[in-house]
Amino acid sequence: MALAKHKDRLTMVGVTKRYPGCIANDSINLAIDPGEIHALLGENGAGKSTLMKILYGVTKPDAGRIYWNGEITKIASPKDARALGIGMVFQHFSLFETLTVKENIELALGNQAGDSNTLAQRIRDISEKYGMPLDPDRTVATLSTGEKQRVEIVRCLLLDIQLLILDEPTSVLTPQEVDKLFETLRILSQEGCSILFISHKLHEVTSLCDQATILRHGRVTGDCNPSQETPASIARMMVGDDTPISNETNRAQGHSVFLDIRDLSIPAKKSFDIALKSINFHVKAGEIVGIAGVAGNGQEELLKALSGEERYKSKSIWFGEFAVDKRSPLHRRRLGMSFVPEDRLGRGAVPDMDLSQNALLTSYDSGLLNKGFIKKSAVTKLAQKIIQKYKVKAESEHATAASLSGGNLQKFIIGREVEQQPALLVMAHPTWGVDIGAQTAIHDTIFKLRDKGCAVLVVSEDLDELYKICDRLGAICDGEVSPFLPTDELPLSQLGQWMAGDFTLPANASELTS
Numbered sequence: 188m189a190l191a192k193h194k195d196r197l198t199m200v201g202v203t204k205r206y207p208g209c210i211a212n213d214s215i216n217l218a219i220d221p222g223e224i225h226a227l228l229g230e231n232g233a234g235k236s237t238l239m240k241i242l243y244g245v246t247k248p249d250a251g252r253i254y255w256n257g258e259i260t261k262i263a264s265p266k267d268a269r270a271l272g273i274g275m276v277f278q279h280f281s282l283f284e285t286l287t288v289k290e291n292i293e294l295a296l297g298n299q300a301g302d303s304n305t306l307a308q309r310i311r312d313i314s315e316k317y318g319m320p321l322d323p324d325r326t327v328a329t330l331s332t333g334e335k336q337r338v339e340i341v342r343c344l345l346l347d348i349q350l351l352i353l354d355e356p357t358s359v360l361t362p363q364e365v366d367k368l369f370e371t372l373r374i375l376s377q378e379g380c381s382i383l384f385i386s387h388k389l390h391e392v393t394s395l396c397d398q399a400t401i402l403r404h405g406r407v408t409g410d411c412n413p414s415q416e417t418p419a420s421i422a423r424m425m426v427g428d429d430t431p432i433s434n435e436t437n438r439a440q441g442h443s444v445f446l447d448i449r450d451l452s453i454p455a456k457k458s459f460d461i462a463l464k465s466i467n468f469h470v471k472a473g474e475i476v477g478i479a480g481v482a483g484n485g486q487e488e489l490l491k492a493l494s495g496e497e498r499y500k501s502k503s504i505w506f507g508e509f510a511v512d513k514r515s516p517l518h519r520r521r522l523g524m525s526f527v528p529e530d531r532l533g534r535g536a537v538p539d540m541d542l543s544q545n546a547l548l549t550s551y552d553s554g555l556l557n558k559g560f561i562k563k564s565a566v567t568k569l570a571q572k573i574i575q576k577y578k579v580k581a582e583s584e585h586a587t588a589a590s591l592s593g594g595n596l597q598k599f600i601i602g603r604e605v606e607q608q609p610a611l612l613v614m615a616h617p618t619w620g621v622d623i624g625a626q627t628a629i630h631d632t633i634f635k636l637r638d639k640g641c642a643v644l645v646v647s648e649d650l651d652e653l654y655k656i657c658d659r660l661g662a663i664c665d666g667e668v669s670p671f672l673p674t675d676e677l678p679l680s681q682l683g684q685w686m687a688g689d690f691t692l693p694a695n696a697s698e699l700t701s
């Protein structure tokens with residue numbers, strides 16, 4: 188093992204964590220100076236989250252030492268970590284939607300939140316100081332995704348923070364929100380706070396970070412100064428030479444309409460829901476259509492209506508010649524729909540079930556049952572096939588969904604849905620948290636499916652991805668959907684206007700919209 192270079196803020200030496208069947212962290216050395224913005228990079232399952240959880244006291248290492256400000260330290264719990272000045276913003280926010288910003292922060296920090304009477308004012312002061320204003324009395328459910336993330340960050344900043352860990356912080360933000368976040372991170376860094384940043388978006392790493400450590404198969408395989416690298420050169424360090432990291436984008440026109448949404452209007456059920464207003468669009472067999480939008484503008488309601496999670500009496504959702512508004516998810520699947528929801532742990536997969544059982548959940552109708560009895564060997568075969576074909580890093584089909592890294596679970600869910608050879612594939616945020624090599628593989632899979640005649644609808648906030656894979660693009664804002672244009676005819680500025688609710692069309696658009 189190479190000797191660990193000590194740095195003033197944090198030095199981790201020989202940190203090791205084993206899980207049954209895998210070494211998630213294998214003698215890892217990592218060092219950070221005060222004010223350093225340090226990226227932790229690596230393909231899915233490389234061990235990034237495990238290392239961060241060790242540092243934040245969520246996971247106990249099997250071996251290794253941690254030096255904090257020069258002193259050897261044990262971090263047994265998040266409370267210990269916070270007391271040292273370590274804060275962490277997780278990929279999935281842990282906020283109670285019906286409570287206010289202040290109540291959430293108080294709950295999370297307990298007596299570390301300090302005097303309750305002055306907390307609201309301190310939240311206002313801190314959030315304004317760092318350029319991300321927050322109203323402490325607002326209910327979390329009324330906040331945008333970017334604002335929810337601010338709550339998590341402000342919660343960390345209320346403590347005397349010296350290291351902020353961010354696990355894929357930008358995957359749920361709009362480009363404007365990303366810029367704002369980076370401004371805040373730069374201010375923090377100038378004040379001496381170190382930042383540890385996990386991201387699969389390599390252009391962000393090259394523009395923001397001073398240093399990067401690259402993990403592969405649980406080990407440190409390299410480090411670099413990202414500002415002197417390109418996204419492609421960093422990607423190569425991450426995935427090695429044998430994995431393709433980009434694919435040819437080829438556009439298609441589609442044949443006959445498969446998914447047809449005709450004047451879909453759904454009133455808001457609860458006070459924080461978004462009403463869908465007179466939505467019209469279609470997806471043809473053999474094309475990929477994308478819907479861009481800032482989270483919380485009706486995407487969830489639209490996806491629930493499409494998947495059958497919510498059902499209605501109207502006749503607005505057509506699969507071919509069938510109106511399916513009141514049909515169950517099973518009925519819709521029988522008509523050829525597959526579905527990849529945004530929330531992979533919960534909606535996409537059951538955390539405590541193993542991968543075979545999770546494969547069975549949506550595929551049981553495709554030959555996995557015999558007179559109501561489960562054909563166990565067929566289920567095992569399917570799960571093994573998905574693991575192999577989609578390069579899911581899992582010990583076996585017996586691993587629970589919760590034990591997979593985020594990106595690997597996403598690959599598994601996509602594989603499960605694609606293997607059903609759907610006529611219509613509806614996907615929310617298909618490559619959220621997926622590394623660059625796996626993104627390329629998933630995009631190829633989607634292109635192949637489209638070229639075989641599948642109608643694909645992608646609802647996402649990731650504009651880079653939408654521009655890369657979609658044949659036509661539109662946007663959703665406040666429950667209304669814009670017109671759609673061929674992707675190559677739609678400037679980003681126009682899409683940005685649509686995302687903000689201004690649905691005007693370019694002058695030459697009339698011949699482009701069908």
Ligand SMILES: Nc1ncnc2c1ncn2[C@@H]1O[C@H](COP(=O)(O)OP(=O)(O)OP(=O)(O)O)[C@@H](O)[C@H]1O
Pocket residue numbers: 206207209210211229230231232233234235236237238580581589590591592593594595620622
């Ligand atoms: N609780 C657990 N039980 C069993 N195995 C686990 C557990 N947590 C993580 N692992 C395994 O450890 C390895 C590293 O996972 P980790 O989540 O640290 O990867 P990652 O680099 O953060 O990946 P991603 O980019 O997909 O989030 C993976 O093979 C994962 O399956």
